[in-house]
Amino acid sequence: MEKDFVYADASATTPVSQEVLQAMLPYLIESFGNASSIYQMGRKNESAILNARTTIAQCLGANPKEIFFTSGGSESDNWAIKGTTDILKSQGKKHIITTAMEHHAVLNTCQFLEKQGFKVTYLPVSSNGIIDPLDVKKAIREDTALVSVMYVNNEIGTIQPISEIGTICHEHGILFHTDAVQAVGNVEIDVQKQNIDLLSISGHKFHAPKGIGVLYIQNGVNISPLIHGGGQEMGKRAGTENVAGIVGISKALEIAVRDISKKVETLTPLRNQLIDGLLQIEGTHLNGDRIQRICGNVNISIEGIEGESLILMLDMQGIQASSGSACSAGSLEPSHVLTAIGLGRESAHSSLRMTFDKNFHEKDVAYILETVPKVVSQLRSMSPLWNAKKGGLQ
Amino acid sequence: MNYSAKVLEHFVNPRNSGEIENPDAFGESGSEKCGDITKIYLTIQDGIISEAKFQTFGCCAAIAVSSVTTELLQGKTIEQAMLLTESDIVQALDGLPPEKMHCPPIAEEAVKSALLNYQQKQKKLL
Numbered sequence: 001m002e003k004d005f006v007y008a009d010a011s012a013t014t015p016v017s018q019e020v021l022q023a024m025l026p027y028l029i030e031s032f033g034n035a036s037s038i039y040q041m042g043r044k045n046e047s048a049i050l051n052a053r054t055t056i057a058q059c060l061g062a063n064p065k066e067i068f069f070t071s072g073g074s075e076s077d078n079w080a081i082k083g084t085t086d087i088l089k090s091q092g093k094k095h096i097i098t099t100a101m102e103h104h105a106v107l108n109t110c111q112f113l114e115k116q117g118f119k120v121t122y123l124p125v126s127s128n129g130i131i132d133p134l135d136v137k138k139a140i141r142e143d144t145a146l147v148s149v150m151y152v153n154n155e156i157g158t159i160q161p162i163s164e165i166g167t168i169c170h171e172h173g174i175l176f177h178t179d180a181v182q183a184v185g186n187v188e189i190d191v192q193k194q195n196i197d198l199l200s201i202s203g204h205k206f207h208a209p210k211g212i213g214v215l216y217i218q219n220g221v222n223i224s225p226l227i228h229g230g231g232q233e234m235g236k237r238a239g240t241e242n243v244a245g246i247v248g249i250s251k252a253l254e255i256a257v258r259d260i261s262k263k264v265e266t267l268t269p270l271r272n273q274l275i276d277g278l279l280q281i282e283g284t285h286l287n288g289d290r291i292q293r294i295c296g297n298v299n300i301s302i303e304g305i306e307g308e309s310l311i312l313m314l315d316m317q318g319i320q321a322s323s324g325s326a327c328s329a330g331s332l333e334p335s336h337v338l339t340a341i342g343l344g345r346e347s348a349h350s351s352l353r354m355t356f357d358k359n360f361h362e363k364d365v366a367y368i369l370e371t372v373p374k375v376v377s378q379l380r381s382m383s384p385l386w387n388a389k390k391g392g393l394q
Numbered sequence: 395m396n397y398s399a400k401v402l403e404h405f406v407n408p409r410n411s412g413e414i415e416n417p418d419a420f421g422e423s424g425s426e427k428c429g430d431i432t433k434i435y436l437t438i439q440d441g442i443i444s445e446a447k448f449q450t451f452g453c454c455a456a457i458a459v460s461s462v463t464t465e466l467l468q469g470k471t472i473e474q475a476m477l478l479t480e481s482d483i484v485q486a487l488d489g490l491p492p493e494k495m496h497c498p499p500i501a502e503e504a505v506k507s508a509l510l511n512y513q514q515k516q517k518k519l520l
Contacts, residue, residue, distance in 0.1 A: 306429070307453075308395075308454055309453055309454050309457060312405065316406065325453070346429055349429045382412065382450055382457065383449060384433045387413070387449060
């Protein structure tokens with residue numbers, strides 16, 4: 001099939017891959033049974049789930065009993081934070097450490113818990129978009145229950161020093177959760193080596209379908225259920241298992257982990273080419289560290305133009321990307337990530353995020369680099385900010 | 395975000411974007427909250443707006459709003475232009491999504507400020 005557009009929003013979501021779809025199909029039609037049923041079809045599905053759990057555990061360096069299926073990244077984050085703090089609050093531990101640039105699934109959960117009487121420290125972020133592990137150490141208190149720091153930032157793609165943070169947490173006997181939704185297939189995950197107690201992942205970010213995720217919970221970590229009901233997932237997460245989704249996320253994770261080095265090798269030069277090309281446009285700068293970022297993320301601010309306008313103009317030219325502009329999110333506030341790394345409102349409104357994975361090629365880079373400057377000059381021609389700036393320079 | 399065909403059409407082909415050198419009237423307005431800025435330039439002959447231009451930093455809706463506003467202003471007398479409201483602008487665009495309803499007031503304010511600027515200039519001449 002001929003592709004007639006450039007998809008540069010892989011951090012938003014990815015298509016289900018053929019291999020994943022083929023693995024899932026039997027469980028949607030022929031073998032549709034409830035995995036809790038004791039007849040053959042049920043048992044077959046139960047063992048498919050067990051196989052998936054084993055594969056996923058191997059990919060993460062975990063034990064199959066530590067893998068729990070959820071509906072996605074948001075549920076995993078909610079469950080990890082609400083479930084563990086629910087137990088720890090009875091021991092007087094009512095303090096959480098997180099960062100100012102987390103995904104809203106973490107931030108809004110922490111804000112919810114603040115209303116329940118928890119205290120939350122939101123760690124600052126350096127201008128290159130990286131958390132300093134020393135800040136985590138300094139923020140630890142007597143009553144700290146949990147530290148939650150994302151592995152890879154979803155907007156600027158920066159990779160956080162989670163191994164160091166995990167070590168610090170364990171030295172102080174504090175639980176460590178990481179939202180690794182954007183990390184899968186980009187960086188190595190090994191929950192043992194990296195001292196991770198809880199880890200969230202989401203299938204649709206790496207070619208499994210939407211609506212399936214995983215929460216890794218280290219053996220021995222006490223957690224309350226978020227969803228009560230039947231005894232599925234060892235009594236910790238009720239609801240009839242999404243067998244096809246579970247088989248799909250297992251297959252997708254296996255492929256993503258297998259292909260990490262190939263992906264990094266192929267995409268890093270394309271990313272650098274894209275960054276260098278876009279920075280040729282006058283009045284642009286890169287957001288987030290240039291080196292310590294995943295291979296499929298470019299985020300730049302383009303002075304004088306507003307993100308939503310840029311995204312819609314690019315869409316009309318067949319390029320699908322995103323922005324940290326408030327308008328593109330339908331709110332008035334610009335991206336909390338970009339403001340956390342010190343961008344002014346204007347610069348945050350002017351951001352362009354391009355994220356891509358294995359379906360991205362050199363010709364896509366060429367097309368983007370040909371199209372973006374045209375669209376930028378078109379929008380700048382009607383921008384009072386750009387004209388004022390240019391007037392000032394003359 | 396569901397924009398009307400008219401909004402998208404104005405966004406892609408904005409009318410009257412740019413500035414007028416030595417305009418008879420100039421006004422600007424912006425929103426602290428969303429960061430949008432709009433400037434309106436007018437040429438006025440015998441009390442009638444013969445030319446209207448805009449510059450806008452903002453989203454698709456803000457650009458479409460400015461574009462249609464300059465169209466609405468062309469050929470109007472100062473008095474008629476004073477009566478231009480945000481609902482006229484919204485109507486001319488076949489509606490706007492609820493989260494974009496803060497855009498038309500910015501354009502309306504820029505127009506009012508341009509007309510005030512014109513009246514002040516006229517007083518000085520007298």
